[in-house]
Amino acid sequence: MTEKCAICGDPIVAFTCEDCGRSFCWKHTGSNEIYLCPRHKIKYDREKMIEYEIIDKKCHLILKSICPKCKSPLYVKKVQDDPKKLYFQCSSCDWNSYKEYPLVVSEDINVLTEKARQQKILRHKSIKYCEKPLRIIENEGEKFCIGCLIDTLERGDIFTREMISEITHLPKEKIFPLLKDLRNDKLLNGVIDPLTKVYISLTPDYKDYLINRMKVEKINLEELAEEIELDERLVRLILVNLVNKTLEVEGTFIDIHTFINNELLIDMIVEQIKKEPTQIEEISKKYKIKKKKVKEIIGKALEIGRIKAFYSPDGETIIPGEGLQTRLMDLVNKKGKIKLDKIATRLKIKESVLRDTIRDFIKNQQIKGWYTQDRGFATIKHLEDEIRSIVKIYKSISLKEMADKLEIPAPHVEKLLVKMIETNKIHGSISGDVFERSQAIEYVQKSSTRSKFLNKKIEDARNLQYVLIIHKISGSCVFSYACSELNFDSDLVSGFLQAISSFGTEIDSSQTTPLEEIKWRGFVIAMSEGNLVKTAFICKKSPAPSLKANIKYFILNFENKFNKNLTNWTGDIQPFRKTRSLIEKFFKVGSKVLFFIPQIHKKSLSRDQIEKKIHKMVEKSGRIKLLKLEKEFGISTNNIREILTPLVIDGMGRFTKNQGEFVTETQLMNEVGEILLNSNELKITDVANKLNLEPSETEEILKTLINDGKVNAKITNGIFKQI
Structure with a gap:
């Protein structure tokens, strides 16, 4: 088999480790070698050679080029966010033609050259590179294995800059940038402490141990810090890293010394509510969570019968005990569907009061449901159960016929069906105004093999x-x-x-x-x-x-x-x-x-499990590559697009122009906001390239922002200009 880079798969191998036997391309070969251009006497280390894409080990300085600031020779560089565009960078000072006068930027090398000549920062008619072969300065460097370094760092230990420097023979000041690069490339899973510059990793077994503890108990950071002999600040960094990188744990820090998972948080909030009427604002401040989240937690507790309570008329205080709301909630949860006139008579209240109470339930997220066309109210759970019964009998049924059976409007039926298909509660598709049932599909995650x-x-x-x-x-x-x-x-x-x-x-x-x-x-x-x-x-x-x-x-x-x-x-x-x-x-x-030694087992996930995991990953990251999801779950890109398409239909996100990424609308608006902050005048095409969207799609987004009054600007001839 032809050797290739163990990290990126590049077939051009620059280094093979004698210890582990793995091969690496030049970019992923660790090196503390120092090269020197014999003509310009400029030194190059690994970082600089990667920055200027020097793979031929020749000097890339431009002959007869002059920095307007310090008179040193220049390099040509690519714009980080738009690699098609080129500009000049000084080899000595921080001047560059992308951000400082004279501005010289172009996608065309000939245009770039002409502009440089006009601004007198280039004296040749064309760009000519030095191209002197770089030579290694004697006794100042050697190659080392990035793979072995990663294996060492991931053993489960604390590594100081001094330790990593001794392993790699790199200067101490280069260790932190190296760790950041490895983490950004998703090659390290541990924590880099920005203050002490140490790297902390956990063994897989201790990581599982911590996650399991976080799932079932309240974590006292002071006690955990003493247990594992670490500073409490570092323990907090470890827990934050675990929450951010795993879908298994959801929780929050309720104070500087305590982490609690969501299930235990529900128990604590319920215990507080049982004692006395409690303001939602008070709970929100105590546990450092938003009021909307507090109401969601209380709604869940009410739904599963963990507590009996009702809201004050303004919806800002939760009151423990039996009341009209409590009795009505019990009836709705028990029956699933109620007739308003009959329940009003039973509870001895007016039907209008009953409707107002149900409206408050929905507002406070205590219950989810819709009014039916027979003067009733049905919970979403009840309607979903009814739909399951219908699709077991009918392989094909029109949305109108199903709406008649459920006694709710057809748009509501369609919305429910889309959500149930999306969450794998039913298997089928909607074509036109007809639902077609299909067989359930099991996806098998790729099994790991022992390396x-x-x-x-x-x-x-x-x-x-x-x-x-x-x-x-x-x-x-x-x-x-x-x-x-x-x-x-x-x-x-x-x-x-x-x-x-x-x-x-x-x-x-x-x-x-x-x-x-x-x-x-x-x-x-x-x-x-x-x-x-x-x-x-x-x-x-x-x-x-x-x-x-x-x-x-x-x-x-x-x-x-x-x-x-x-x-x-x-x-x-x-x-x-x-x-x-x-x-x-x-x-x-x-x-x-x-x-x-980890025990490798074949993992099988249902479509429902995969969809839930994918949706959580999308929600957490905002923008995600489909190739990453394909590698994670072992299913095709087409199947991933199929899973994400309902989110597009619901207006929650969209695919990028090359269909290689999915981005949520929230993330997209954040990115647009960042772009608009940096400039008052932009080409639509430039914004589109940064967002990885089609120009027409980008223009539509910007027009919507203008029409909604979120930004004061106008679009003329493909130029977005803020007023």
Whole structure:
């Protein structure tokens, strides 16, 4: 099979890691190499070469170009939001022709050249690049594996800039931008602390543990911080990250020290309401949630019978106990459909009062339903049950006939049918004015398979038998650990130590080979030195490159964790007892081997489950690529469009011009607002390109904003101009 980049699939491979065996394109190859243009004496690092798209390792400075600000030579760059457009950027100062005078921007390189000559920032008739081959400055850099770095960072630990700098040999100031780039590319799942610049990751098992706790209990951040030995601020960052990245947990921080999920929040609000009449505003402020959300929670509690209460006439106070509203609510929920005249007689009230009460129910989101044409009222749930009964009998039925059976207007029927199809409550489609029933469809999510990389880790765990960590200065063993069920008695371990002692002086830390291997009594002892300790990893056979890489990272982590104890060691081995969990985590061995190696199961999701997950993802992100959803759920793009089409019909969102993205109307309005803030005069085509919409569609959106009085502007000859 042809090698390709393990991250983006680019067939042009620039680097293959000896430790993990994965290949990467130039863009996804970690590098701290520094290149130099021999003509201009300008240095290039990896970030700069990516920024200017230098893949041929040649200098891209423009000959005879002059920055109007500092007289340095210029580069040509692409506009980030509109890559078709080109402009000039100074190689030394912050001047560029996109934002500063003289403004020189164009999609046509010839037009760009002519404008540059007119403004006297280019002296050639055409743009000519330096193209001198860049050379690596001796002893200033090397390539490193982004894949191995990601694997290390995602183990479940805290990594400081200093630790990552030692792994990658990058300067400390470059670590934070590297982490941000990896996170923006969705290659890291952990938390980057913007203050201390540390990176925090969780093992899959501890992540599941936290999520399960967040689902069922109120989380005290102070206690959790003490439990996992982290600063409370970092714990808060971890929980926020979990809520934002998983669909499994929904909740809120009710104060600076407490997180609570929505189910427990309902219980707390219900308990508060039971005690005394409570203002909605008071609940809203106490739990830091909007009043609309408070009413939704109370409505749900009333519907499922968790509490009996009713609203004050202004709808701003919820009152516990039995009242007209409570009795009417019980009747509506019990029957599903009521006749207003009969219920008014039963409750001994006027029918107009009954209608006003039901109107308040709907306003306060206590109930959802419609008035029927036979002077009744039916809940949405009741109408949906009726529709299910009808479509079981009729494979095809007109909307008018169904409306007659339900005694509600045909538009209401259509709206209900669309929602039920969308949420997989019924299977079918609407063509013209006719509903056609179809068979239920099950979607199967792509099953995960155990990767070659994970198989290597399992093989490494089986190979490793015993670990010895020896204090470098004293030569004493600070920690030893048996990684297998083989019986290593004290005499055997003593023999190992003697073997290490006899060969210890031969280890040369300046060697390019990271480990020295010694064969002894049928075993292989892989020995390595750090700054403070020597280590001996006893294996059945010679360790694989992946195990060697793990040993290197383990020593770095161990010395960082126990630096104070090792530097001023008094012979006390008590502090090193925690090393066991460190070894189990790094080498997947011991009692936690099954705990850390994920069990892969085939997952099957129904269409209903997939639709709900997709809708939540769309609602959370606002704008989402269909390709991402395709990879997430293992279903075709056409099926995803089918799932999202009802949202388009309901006016909740739309597909972009290339049909590759879906964007909600709320997100679209936010993006339009941001664009309009930055300029008073814009081409419709420029706005369309930024929104990824057709120009005609964009013009229609802008005209609507003008007509609705949300913006004071006019459109003339394809130009949007604010007045």
